[in-house]
Amino acid sequence: MAMDIPPHVPRELVFDFDFHTDQRLRDDPQRGFRSLYELPSIFYAPHYGGHWVISGYETVFDALHSPDIFSSEDQHIPPSDEPQFGQIPVMQDPPEHTVYRRLISPLLSPKAVGALEARTRVLASELIEGFKDRGQCDFVREFAALVPVTIFLRLMDLPTDKLEEFRKWSDDFFSAGTEEALRAANDQILAYISGHISSRRGSGANDFISALWREEVHGRPITQEEMEAICMLLFIAGTDTVTNTLGFSMRHIAEHPEIQERIASNPSEIPEAVEECLRLFSTSNVQRRVACDTTFRGVAMKRNDMAVVLTSTAGADSEMTDNAETFMLDRGRKQHLAFGAGPHRCAGSHLARIEIKVCLQEWFKRIARFGIKPAAEVPTRAGTVMGIMSLPLTWDL
Numbered sequence: 001m002a003m004d005i006p007p008h009v010p011r012e013l014v015f016d017f018d019f020h021t022d023q024r025l026r027d028d029p030q031r032g033f034r035s036l037y038e039l040p041s042i043f044y045a046p047h048y049g050g051h052w053v054i055s056g057y058e059t060v061f062d063a064l065h066s067p068d069i070f071s072s073e074d075q076h077i078p079p080s081d082e083p084q085f086g087q088i089p090v091m092q093d094p095p096e097h098t099v100y101r102r103l104i105s106p107l108l109s110p111k112a113v114g115a116l117e118a119r120t121r122v123l124a125s126e127l128i129e130g131f132k133d134r135g136q137c138d139f140v141r142e143f144a145a146l147v148p149v150t151i152f153l154r155l156m157d158l159p160t161d162k163l164e165e166f167r168k169w170s171d172d173f174f175s176a177g178t179e180e181a182l183r184a185a186n187d188q189i190l191a192y193i194s195g196h197i198s199s200r201r202g203s204g205a206n207d208f209i210s211a212l213w214r215e216e217v218h219g220r221p222i223t224q225e226e227m228e229a230i231c232m233l234l235f236i237a238g239t240d241t242v243t244n245t246l247g248f249s250m251r252h253i254a255e256h257p258e259i260q261e262r263i264a265s266n267p268s269e270i271p272e273a274v275e276e277c278l279r280l281f282s283t284s285n286v287q288r289r290v291a292c293d294t295t296f297r298g299v300a301m302k303r304n305d306m307a308v309v310l311t312s313t314a315g316a317d318s319e320m321t322d323n324a325e326t327f328m329l330d331r332g333r334k335q336h337l338a339f340g341a342g343p344h345r346c347a348g349s350h351l352a353r354i355e356i357k358v359c360l361q362e363w364f365k366r367i368a369r370f371g372i373k374p375a376a377e378v379p380t381r382a383g384t385v386m387g388i389m390s391l392p393l394t395w396d397l
């Protein structure tokens with residue numbers, strides 16, 4: 001722990017935890033983040049310029065409902081002077097956030113995204129049919145990574161003729177190891193999307209982009225830049241998250257034949273399985289900047305302190321849930337904060353639930369028993385958005 005601890009941070013709240021590379025996060029990042037329940041629900045990690053780590057259902061819930069204390073305008077850990085991708089509305093605070101959130105919520109409501117269920121089903125079944133007779137596949141690369149990107153293009157009503165290219169850019173974006181690589185991938189995706197955005201201005205169609213063009217903010221028409229910032233956020237927030245939640249969940253299910261048995265014989269319980277997947281295998285944590293000198297749940301914080309808020313593990317809090325570590329379909333209410341809480345609660349949660357549900361349904365219809373390929377590598381990454389890059393599965397033919 002080489003860095004100086006700011007004087008307002010009590011020494012007993014400092015723990016050596018690196019949210020990207022800590023030993024506990026190797027192989028099973030969710031389990032690693034869950035192990036932090038041994039520590040205070042608010043502690044200070046002296047890495048990446050130093051930041052608070054906030055965990056536990058109630059503490060996370062309170063933090064996310066306090067945008068006056070925890071601002072979303074700066075989410076860069078470590079702090080950086082580089083211009084950040086200004087994603088709308090996730091990097092805004094109320095009241096400005098409310099203006100933009102009001103525009104996108106109706107376009108992602110259950111009614112608006114309901115039509116995508118049938119498309120997701122066709123896509124998922126085609127993909128599975130494509131590898132089913134091989135007795136093996138890479139669940140992440142050949143399935144979980146492909147569904148959300150394709151559905152994103154459909155949501156935006158973008159042509160799918162560049163699907164392969166688009167998937168490659170998406171891959172480059174989410175696997176970028178440097179700020180430079182990330183910007184290059186971002187620019188590629190943005191260049192493609194922005195042409196389609198400008199060509200839809202004035203269209204009377206009902207797709208997401210055309211409908212958004214008809215909106216006003218602060219009594220003036222929405223701008224091209226704002227449209228781009230919203231659409232890029234949907235891409236970033238709505239693809240990798242679904243891929244990785246599916247990937248981590250299927251790794252667990254592949255390791256537990258009794259869960260496979262239960263789901264295969266009771267497919268009507270798949271919506272319950274989706275909630276357990278979200279409770280235990282969610283992938284997104286969020287970042288915030290402290291907006292003012294304050295005391296939050298008894299801990300003194302200073303303006304510009306940074307915080308990592310562990311939304312992903314809030315569902316595994318044993319204070320709220322019995323046998324919190326166990327995947328149980330019949331546990332009743334499955335309380336989690338996988339989609340966050342407060343003003344920024346995930347606007348795409350209905351679509352996410354549809355995608356995960358349909359993928360599990362179509363999978364279990366065709367492949368009821370499966371396991372992880374013996375000796376296979378299952379690479380994962382920790383950080384604020386956890387990832388599983390490959391999951392080789394096998395099954396009997």
Ligand code: HEM
Nearest residue numbers: 089090237238241242245284286339340344346347348352
């Ligand atoms: C399992 C999949 C998903 C997970 C775990 C997830 C998680 C989250 C979380 C934790 C937030 C809160 C961010 C914050 O507080 O800073 C969020 C926000 C958001 N998500 Fe999702 N998400 C998922 C899927 C999707 C999908 C499919 C879409 C859309 C197509 C989407 C669109 C959004 C948007 C637009 C926001 C920003 C909302 C705002 O700032 O008001 N997400 N998501």
